[in-house]
Amino acid sequence: MKRDRVRPTGEPVYLLGGFQTDFARNFTREGKTLADLLRETVQGALQATSVTAEEVEVGHVGNFAAELFCGQGHLGGLLVEADPAFRGLPTSRHEAACASGSVAALAAMADIEAGRYDIAIVVGVEMMRNVPGTDAATKLGAAAWVPRETEGVAFPWPTLFSQVGDEYDRRYGTLKREHLVALAKSHFANAKRNPNAQTRKWDFGPDAFNVDSPENPVVAGRINKLDCSQVTDGGAAVILASERFAKQWAARRDLTLADVPRIAGWGHRTSRMALADKLDDSRSETHVFPHVRLSITDAFARSRIEDVRDVDLVECHDCFTTTAYMAIDHFGLTAPGESWKAIEAGTVMFGGTLPFNPSGGLMGLGHPVGASGVRMLLDAAHQVSGTAGAMQVKRARRAATLNIGGSTTTSVCFIVERATPLP
Secondary structure, eight states, X not given: OXXXXXXXXXXXXXXXXXXXXXXXXXXXXXXXXHHHHHHHHHHHHHHHHTOOGGGOOEEEEEOSOHHHHHSOOOXXXXXXXXXXXXXXXXXXXXXXXXXXXXXXXXXXXXXHHTTSOSEEEEEEEEOXXXXXXXXXXXXXXXXXXXXXXXXXXXXXXXXXXXXXXXXXXXXXXXXXXXXXXXXXXHHHHHHTTXXXXXXXXXXXXXXXXXTTOTTSOEEETTEEGXXXXXXXXXXXXXXXXXXXXXXXXXXXXXXXXXXXXXXXXXXXXXXXXXXXXXXXXXXXXXSSSHHHHHHHHHHHHHHTOOSGGGOSEEEXXXXXXXXXXXXXXXXXXXXXXXXXXXXXXXXXSTTSSSOBOTXXXXXXXXXXXXXXXXXXXXXXXXXXXTOOGGGOOTTOOEEEEEEEETTTTEEEEEEEEOSSOOX
């Protein structure tokens, strides 16, 4: 089967809105369980969209490691417990490491495009702050190749994504610490504007981002503490709908269909499990991760847009600063290995011509693993609807998301757009 063929999308899928919990909360300290988190997230999404539980026809849950952190599986059953009207609702749970939420959204879209259902709820949830940090690092290592990439490694993911930085240095010789620091500072600053961000109240000393700062110890290799995303409890949910339901929903809110965000295109690629194998396979390729580039260009093709310059903002998977650096050139904003140019020019900063992570991203906002892909979709919908508050990118009509799982093993890109520009 040819893997370079991009089939057109089916029936349009509309994004009616949704809800995100406050990522600064610690649900265990509040005496709450994963079921409480899921219920709160679902009820928030129903309330925010004025969709009733009785109208929902199918549910999809994104979650990575509830079995490891909470001893809980079968999350489709927990979704049914979120509202009495959900009894009998068809549900599924989806796992793709940090891309679990996006894969759940893809499954819901497929249901709608196939005509099986007119309205779906997609929920991403994760509780990760109920164990010590070192224990969390070990459990999160399950998304790497165990034991090949994890045996004897205290912090698997900082170690692996440090190697991504090493690869950029090896190939291009252009990766500088100052550029990674600039990305970290930008994303933490953006989080200050986000009322749901885990780090919105954090304060940093003037030298906090220095490599020798007590506030910024080395975790692994070139990765320091402030190069990392946050261990987070949180949930996010979106309501997806067919054109038929979206028209009815818009009418009862005195809107037109053109006012409702839609998912214009998507890309989804899966590569080899081990980072070393990915890097070996891509030695002769233009990009470090050609499959990530393909997931992005697939989304562009399905959206019928030329390139990233047709997008107004990007919500990307900045699990580490090296990942955010990678996303810039893989979106095509610069030539491969030249992400630094967009950083130095301020292009990807808030107020730049193509802001990356106005929400604060995984670093500033927080990274409840199974929820991050859903949260990105929700933020994209807020942006193109003009309802992003202090995070709003002016006149944003089209937003891209990039969500990855593992060492980019799974990559999913969405394009969310509004039919007409905001006034």
